[in-house]
Amino acid sequence: MSAAGVAQEHGHADEHAQGAHGHHEQSFIQKYVFSTDHKMIGKQFLFTTLLMLMLGGALALGVRWQLAFPWTSMPIFGPLFANAGGQISPEFYTMLFTMHATVMIFLVIIPVLAGAFGNFLIPLMIGADDMAFPVLNMLSYWFMIPAIFCFGMSFYFGGAASGWTSYAVLADLRAAAPGSGSAQTMWLMGVTFVGVSSMMGSVNYMTTIINMRAPGMTLFRMPLTIWAMLITAILQAFALPVLTAAGFMQLFDRLAFGGWLEGIHTVFFIPAGLVVNNTDPTVGGGQPLLWQHLFWFYSHPAVYIMLLPAMGMTSDMLACMCRKPIFGYKPMVYSMSAIAGLGFIVWGHHMFTSGMNPALGMTFMVSTVMIALPSAVKVFNWIGTIWGGRLQFNTVTLHCVGFVSMFIVGGLSGIFMAAVPVDIYIHDTYIIVAHFHYVVFGTTMFGVFGAIQFWFPKMFGRKMNETVGKWHFLLTYIGFNGAFFPMHMLGIAGFPRRYADPYVHPYLEHLLPLNQFITISAMIMGFAQFLLLGNFLISIFRGEKTGRNPWNANGLEWAAPSPPGHGNFDVPPVCFRGPYEYSNPNRADQDFWMQTDPTRPPKNPPEDPAHGHS
Amino acid sequence: MSSAKVAKPGKPGGENLVFQRGGFTVRKFWCAFFVFWPIVAIIYSLISSLVPSLGWWFPGPSVTELGQRIDNLFYLILYIVTAVFIGTQIAMGYVLWRASHSKDERAWFSHGSHSLEVIWSVVPSVILLFLALYQMDVWALFRVQAYFPKEARDAPIAEVTARQFEWRIRYPAPGKKLQLKPQPDDLYDVNDLHAPINRAVMIQLRSEDVQHSFFLPHLRVKQDAIPGQIIPIWFKAEKQGIFELTCAELCGWGHYKMRAQLTAEREVEFEAYLKKLQADQNYDGHATPSAVAKKDE
Numbered sequence: 001m002s003a004a005g006v007a008q009e010h011g012h013a014d015e016h017a018q019g020a021h022g023h024h025e026q027s028f029i030q031k032y033v034f035s036t037d038h039k040m041i042g043k044q045f046l047f048t049t050l051l052m053l054m055l056g057g058a059l060a061l062g063v064r065w066q067l068a069f070p071w072t073s074m075p076i077f078g079p080l081f082a083n084a085g086g087q088i089s090p091e092f093y094t095m096l097f098t099m100h101a102t103v104m105i106f107l108v109i110i111p112v113l114a115g116a117f118g119n120f121l122i123p124l125m126i127g128a129d130d131m132a133f134p135v136l137n138m139l140s141y142w143f144m145i146p147a148i149f150c151f152g153m154s155f156y157f158g159g160a161a162s163g164w165t166s167y168a169v170l171a172d173l174r175a176a177a178p179g180s181g182s183a184q185t186m187w188l189m190g191v192t193f194v195g196v197s198s199m200m201g202s203v204n205y206m207t208t209i210i211n212m213r214a215p216g217m218t219l220f221r222m223p224l225t226i227w228a229m230l231i232t233a234i235l236q237a238f239a240l241p242v243l244t245a246a247g248f249m250q251l252f253d254r255l256a257f258g259g260w261l262e263g264i265h266t267v268f269f270i271p272a273g274l275v276v277n278n279t280d281p282t283v284g285g286g287q288p289l290l291w292q293h294l295f296w297f298y299s300h301p302a303v304y305i306m307l308l309p310a311m312g313m314t315s316d317m318l319a320c321m322c323r324k325p326i327f328g329y330k331p332m333v334y335s336m337s338a339i340a341g342l343g344f345i346v347w348g349h350h351m352f353t354s355g356m357n358p359a360l361g362m363t364f365m366v367s368t369v370m371i372a373l374p375s376a377v378k379v380f381n382w383i384g385t386i387w388g389g390r391l392q393f394n395t396v397t398l399h400c401v402g403f404v405s406m407f408i409v410g411g412l413s414g415i416f417m418a419a420v421p422v423d424i425y426i427h428d429t430y431i432i433v434a435h436f437h438y439v440v441f442g443t444t445m446f447g448v449f450g451a452i453q454f455w456f457p458k459m460f461g462r463k464m465n466e467t468v469g470k471w472h473f474l475l476t477y478i479g480f481n482g483a484f485f486p487m488h489m490l491g492i493a494g495f496p497r498r499y500a501d502p503y504v505h506p507y508l509e510h511l512l513p514l515n516q517f518i519t520i521s522a523m524i525m526g527f528a529q530f531l532l533l534g535n536f537l538i539s540i541f542r543g544e545k546t547g548r549n550p551w552n553a554n555g556l557e558w559a560a561p562s563p564p565g566h567g568n569f570d571v572p573p574v575c576f577r578g579p580y581e582y583s584n585p586n587r588a589d590q591d592f593w594m595q596t597d598p599t600r601p602p603k604n605p606p607e608d609p610a611h612g613h614s
Numbered sequence: 615m616s617s618a619k620v621a622k623p624g625k626p627g628g629e630n631l632v633f634q635r636g637g638f639t640v641r642k643f644w645c646a647f648f649v650f651w652p653i654v655a656i657i658y659s660l661i662s663s664l665v666p667s668l669g670w671w672f673p674g675p676s677v678t679e680l681g682q683r684i685d686n687l688f689y690l691i692l693y694i695v696t697a698v699f700i701g702t703q704i705a706m707g708y709v710l711w712r713a714s715h716s717k718d719e720r721a722w723f724s725h726g727s728h729s730l731e732v733i734w735s736v737v738p739s740v741i742l743l744f745l746a747l748y749q750m751d752v753w754a755l756f757r758v759q760a761y762f763p764k765e766a767r768d769a770p771i772a773e774v775t776a777r778q779f780e781w782r783i784r785y786p787a788p789g790k791k792l793q794l795k796p797q798p799d800d801l802y803d804v805n806d807l808h809a810p811i812n813r814a815v816m817i818q819l820r821s822e823d824v825q826h827s828f829f830l831p832h833l834r835v836k837q838d839a840i841p842g843q844i845i846p847i848w849f850k851a852e853k854q855g856i857f858e859l860t861c862a863e864l865c866g867w868g869h870y871k872m873r874a875q876l877t878a879e880r881e882v883e884f885e886a887y888l889k890k891l892q893a894d895q896n897y898d899g900h901a902t903p904s905a906v907a908k909k910d911e
Contacts, residue, residue, distance in 0.1 A: 090869075091867035093867075094864070094867055162864065163864045167824075168825075169824045170824040170864065170866060173824075176824050176866060177824075177867055178867060271842025274822065274824075275823060276778070276823040276824065277778065288825060289840060322721060323721040324721040324723070325724065325726075326725075327725070328725075328726035328731050329725060331735075353827065353838050355837065355843055355845045358754070358757040358758045359758075362750055365749060366747075369745060370742060370743070373735065373738055373742060376734065380730075383702065383706055384727075386706075386709040387712070388709075388724065389709075390713065390721045391714040391716075392714070393644040401648055401710065404706065405652075405706065408703070412698060413695075415691055416688065416692075416695075418746075419691060419745060419749045420749055420753045421683070422684060422688045422691060422749070424684060425681075425684055425831075425834045425836065428827065428836075428862040428863060429862070481651055486670075492662075493669060493670060493671065493672070494672070494673050494829075496829065496860060496861075497864075498864045498869055500867075501871070504870065504871055505860055505873055507673045511669065511670075582721060582723075583721040591720055
C-alpha cells in the first residue's frame with residue numbers, strides 16, 4: 001500500500017498547488033488506510049487482488065505439479081510441507097484446487113472487477129466527485145480483510161477441500177472429509193464476508209450510477225464500462241442474498257451447538273440414514289440437491305459478474321485504440337442486459353447430471369443455448385469496432401484482441417456443455433476446466449491486464465512500460481493457450497476433474513505426457529505474471545509521467561488531472577455527447593471528441609453522427 | 615522483439631501515447647501472431663481427432679447405440695462451432711490487418727449497422743434454437759423414465775450403492791426381481807458390475823454417504839448418485855468387454871481411486887456369474903474340496 005501512497009502523494013501535491021479542492025490535510029491513516037476516497041479504495045482493492053492473484057497462481061501450480069509429476073517432491077513449495085516429504089497427498093490436493101478456485105474467484109476476479117475498477121472508474125467516468133456512500137465504500141474494502149483472514153484460518157485448519165462449489169453432504173458433514181471440519185466452517189464465513197463486501201459495493205454502485213451522473217450524462221451517453229458495472233451491481237444485489245442464505249443454512253447444518261442452543265441443529269441438506277466414515281447414521285430429512293440449486297442460483301450469475309465489467313472495459317479500450325466509435329453501442333447495452341437477464345435462468349446447466357427432474361434439463365438447455373446469442377452479438381460488434389479502424393498495437397490493444405479471441409473459444413466450447421446429451425459425457429471432465437478458464441482467465445483476466453495498462457496513467461499519473469507489457473502479454477498468451485487448449489482434448493478423452501492421481505485408471509495412463517506439457521505451459525504463464533507485478537510496482541515510481549489524457553480518449557475521467565485529487569475534477573464536468581465520438585468528421589482538427597468538450601458541430605454537418613454509415 | 619521501438623513515445627510528457635502504430639514488421643508480427651494460434655488450434659484438433667493412437671480423443675467408439683447418438687450430436691456441434699470459429703478468426707485477422715495497415719488519415723466513422731445487427735442476431739438464434747431442440751429426444755431417452763426401453767424399466771438388474779470410496783453392487787437372486795429393501799437371498803459384489811450385452815438393462819443408483827457420480831466413459835453414461843435418492847439409469851452394451859467405471863463427482867480425498875469396472879458379457883455368462891456369486895455366498899465351509907475346486911473354475 002505504501003507504494004501507492006508515495007505516488008499518490010506526488011499527485012496530491014500537484015492538486016493542492018492547483019488549488020482545486022480546498023481540503024484540509026488528512027492524516028496518513030485517513031488517506032491511505034481507512035480512506036473514504038473511491039480512488040484509494042480502488043487502489044487498495046487492486047493491490048490486494050494482484051497479491052491474491054499470485055497466491056492463487058501458486059496454488060494452481062501445485063495442482064498442475066501433481067498432475068504432471070504425481071507423487072514427486074514439489075520444487076520451491078515442497079519444503080512448506082516437508083513432513084509429507086514435499087509430496088502432495090490426496091487430501092492436500094483436494095484442498096489445493098478448492099482454495100485455488102476460492103482465491104481466484106472470491107479474492108481476485110470479483111474484487112478486481114467490481115472492487116478495483118468499479119470503485120476507481122465509476123465516479124470518474126460519470127463525473128461524480130466520489131461514491132454516493134463513501135463510508136460504506138470503505139467498509140466494502142475492509143470487509144475483505146476478515147474474508148481473507150477466514151480463508152487464511154481455513155488454510156490453518158488444513159484447508160477446505162470440498163471444491164469451491166462446496167457441495168452438500170461432503171461439505172456438510174464434518175466426518176465426510178479431512179477438510180470438512182473447522183476448515184469448511186471458516187471457508188463458509190469467508191465467503192459470507194466476501195458476500196457482505198460485494199453487497200455493500202453493489203448498493204453503492206447502483207446508487208452512484210443512477211443518482212450522481214454529471215449534467216448531460218444521460219443513460220445512453222454512459223460508457224459501456226459504466227453500463228457493465230450497473231448491470232453487474234444489479235446482478236449482485238439480486239443473486240448474492242441467495243448465496244448468503246445458503247451459506248448460513250450450511251453453517252447451521254454443520255454447527256452442533258450446546259446448552260440452550262442445542263435445538264438449533266438443522267438438516268437442510270442432510271438426508272436421513274447416511275453413514276459417513278463409520279460415524280452414527282445421520283438424522284435428517286434434508287435434500288442435498290437444494291444446496292446445488294441455491295449455490296448455482298448465485299454462482300451462475302456470478303460468472304457474468306466475473307465477465308461483464310471486463311466486457312465493458314474492453315469495449316471502451318478497443319474503441320479508443322481503434323480510434324473508432326464502438327460498433328453498435330445500443331446492441332452492446334441490450335446484449336449485456338440480455339446476458340444478465342438470461343443469466344438468472346440458466347443455473348441448472350451445472351446440474352444436468354445431478355439427478356434433478358429431467359424436464360428441467362430441457363428448459364435449462366434452451367435458456368443456456370440462447371445466452372450464447374447476446375455473447376455472439378458482442379463478439380461481432382467487437383470485430384465490427386476494429387473493422388475500418390486505425391489500429392495501433394500497444395499493450396492495451398493486444399490484451400483487447402486477446403480478450404475477444406479467447407472469448408470466442410470460451411463461448412463456443414460452452415455450446416457443447418449447454419447441449420444436455422453431450423454434457424452427459426463431458427460433465428465434470430477437463431473440457432469444463434478448459435471452458436471456464438478460457439472465459440474467466442482468458443477473457444476476464446486479459447481484459448483486466450489491458451485495463452491496468454490503460455487506466456494506470458489515471459491512477460498514478462505515470463505510464464507502464466510498453467516493452468515489459470508486451471513481453472508479459474506474449475508469454476501469458478502463449479502459456480495460457482498451451483495450458484488450456486489441450487485440456488479440451490483431455491476432456492474428450494474422458495479425463496475427470498479433481499483427480500489427485502488420474503493415472504490409476506488404465507484408460508487415462510497415456511495422458512501423462514500431455515499433462516506434463518500443460519504444466520510446463522502453466523509455469524510459463526505463472527512466472528510471466530512477475531513481469532506484470534514488477535512492471536506495475538516499478539512504474540508507480542519510475543514510469544514515464546503522463547498528462548491528463550495520454551490516450552486521446554473521450555471519457556470524462558480523462559478530463560480530470562492524473563492522478564485526480566480528492567474530489568476528482570478541478571472543473572465540474574458537463575457531458576455534451578456520447579463517449580465514442582472518435583474520428584468524427586465534424587471535428588477536423590483531432591480524431592477524438594471528449595465528452596466534456598463544449599464545441600458544437602457546424603451548422604450543416606457533413607454527416608449526421610447519430611446515424612453514421614449505416 | 616522489435617516492438618521495443620514502439621514503447622518510445624513521440625515526445626516527452628507522453629501526451630501522445632496514441633499513434634504509436636509500430637513499424638511495418640511489428641504490425642505484421644502481431645497480425646500473424648493472432649492468426650497463428652487459431653491455425654495451431656485447428657491443426658491440433660485435427661491431429662487429435664484423426665490419429666486415434668494418440669488417445670487425445672474419445673476412448674474408442676461408444677459401445678452403446680445411445681452413446682453413438684450422443685457422439686453424433688457432439689460432432690454436429692463440433693462442425694458448427696468449427697465453422698464459426700474459423701469464420702470469426704478469419705474476420706478478426708482481416709480487420710486487424712486492415713485496421714493496422716490502413717493508410718487513411720482517420721478511422722471509418724461509423725456507429726454500427728442496424729441491418730448487420732439484425733442479421734447476426736437472427737441467424738445465430740435460429741441455429742442455436744435448432745441445436746437445442748435437436749438434442750431433446752436423446753436426452754429424453756437417456757433420462758426420462760417413461761422413454762426407457764420397457765424391458766429395462768420392468769426389471770432392474772442391480773442396485774449400485776456408491777460409498778467412500780467404492781461401488782457396492784446388489785443383485786437379486788437368480789429368477790427373482792430386485793426389491794427396494796435388501797432381501798436375505800440378494801447377491802453382493804464390490805467394484806465389479808456385471809451386465810449382459812445386447813439387452814437394455816437398468817440399475818438403481820444410490821449413495822450411502824456423500825455425492826458420487828457413476829461414470830462409464832466408454833458407454834457415455836454419467837449420473838450423479840445423490841444421498842437420499844434412488845436414480846434409475848439404463849444402458850445397452852453392444853460389445854463384450856471390461857469397461858472402466860469411475861467416479862465423476864468430488865467425494866472426498868479418495869475421489870480419484872474409486873476405480874471399478876463394468877463387465878459386459880453374454881447372457882449365459884452373466885447367469886453363470888450370478889450362480890457363482892450365489893454359490894460363494896452360500897458356501898458354509900463344509901463342502902468337499904472337489905466342490906470348492908468346481909466352484910473356482
